[in-house]
Amino acid sequence: MSDDLLSVQGVTRRYVLPRRTLLSTPPVLAAVENVGFELSAGQTLGIVGESGSGKSTLARMVMGFERPDTGKILFKGRDIHGLSTGDLRRARRNFQMVFQDPFGSLDPRRRVGWSIAEPLRAMGETDNDNRVGRALEQVGLQASQAGRFPHEFSGGQRQRIAIARAIITRPSLLVADEAVSALDVSVQAQILNLLMDLQDDLGLAMLFISHDLAVVSSICDTLLVMQAGQVLEAGTVNDVLGAPKHDYTRALLAAARVGGVASP
């Protein structure tokens, strides 16, 4: 379809593992096996699965950090893995990423304003009209806090800073890899709300990766459940959770359920 913002078509990524003995052929791990999906502007797709299911590999391929062995990833109709390094870097203003660990993703020796402006520098731009300050305000912090260092902020605030950095180039796609997993429940709700607000304000599409089905169902329109590199099931959140087809999905549901409280 042409109106899709992101189209992932039959993508496979295999890793060659170290050989077990000197002369044997090395084993191959299929991290992602023939995965495809579409994402339109302003929509949120959730990818759920346990560690090793291939969800982060998929995110890295969408970001162009890693190349698929087969298949194509089209962003606004252009194959991002067909771009030159320079073109890919310039194209990346349209898709940005937020990582899991708000402690590891900010340089501790740089003021946060410097970190937030990093994508602008990568584009060869300067912060001429205080875009850093406005990005900080968009994520619920103050423009004056740009001069502070990461250690002066709490985990939730650091994740806000990471989001400010991701939206400063006004992208149309945000890839969030376990972006709320390291946060406490009350802070997690604040960040999820922030992401939904930004989505409304900026018309962002989101690829939201998590192992927590409850988190995904609160923010996503559609859902992919992955296991061992393959898509087990896909559909709208209500369809998948209302009638899970696989034991694995049922286990995820059971793990996310609080007895007598949030159960459907």
Next chain:
Amino acid sequence: MIALHNLTVRTTGGHVAVRGADLAIQPGQRLGVVGESGSGKTLLALSMIGMVPEGLQVDGQVLVKGETIAADDERAWRRHRARTMAMIFQEPMAALNPLVRVGDTVAEPLRLHLGLDRAAARKRALDLFEETGIPQARRRLGQYPHELSGGQRQRVLIALALACDPDLLIADEPTTALDAQVALRITDLLVRLSQDRQMALMFISHDLAAVSRTTHDIVVMYGGDIVERGQTVRVLSDPAHPYTQGLLAARPSLMHRERRLPTIPGTVPQLFALPPGCRFAGRCARELPQCVGTRPPVVATPTGQAACHLPGAGQT
């Protein structure tokens, strides 16, 4: 069996990390402790096994089987550790020595505490591996931690904790680092072991779902205080303390895509910035004038007890 009376833990700077906690665990009881990071739940657990980090000051009374033990009475604690109570931690890889075969790790307390010889300890370690559901238990005994999966490592640690047949197992975030399916199996295992052995279980977690399927009773902590307690099912379905209510509301629920989640305003304050009265003052929607300055009384609620000036149903 183990009781804490008015237990307070202070940092070197004099800040209160756990404030006047009262807690008693009965034989066979399964107790959940929930709270966000910095709520004092791990310090509470460490004070029950005499492992509060050096430099912290512990006041109040810890009673183990009727015997009062001072926090620094290492000899007395050593008598009780492993036999009366044992503890498992969040990160199973960090808790195992990478250079020691897991079978030898589990055999060590058997030889040290119970005085078994090498062969008897090995036999007992095999039994423990089988009891904790480690597949191919005999082969696993000779393997190193890196050869096991995360779930298997956590089972090894559970086997190690069970080695001297403790009356109480303290599990601090045992499922946090594990995948959903594995976490389900580990909580099932803990419940089964507690029932089979008539062993008390103290299950510490920020994961309300895991606590609700593992425990019968619950303690909710915030800012070093026990703010609410009662039967797990009843507290979670009808919480009385505004913090418990806010925590449950903020948790995304399955099945409906909500437009916005109810949030607790602000963040958990740093230890030095905790209000002197109710620790939740400043973030609470039901705040009264006395909340900031006066520590709230512990009052009976329909589902247990809460430390609040204005407990009750209703949204925060």
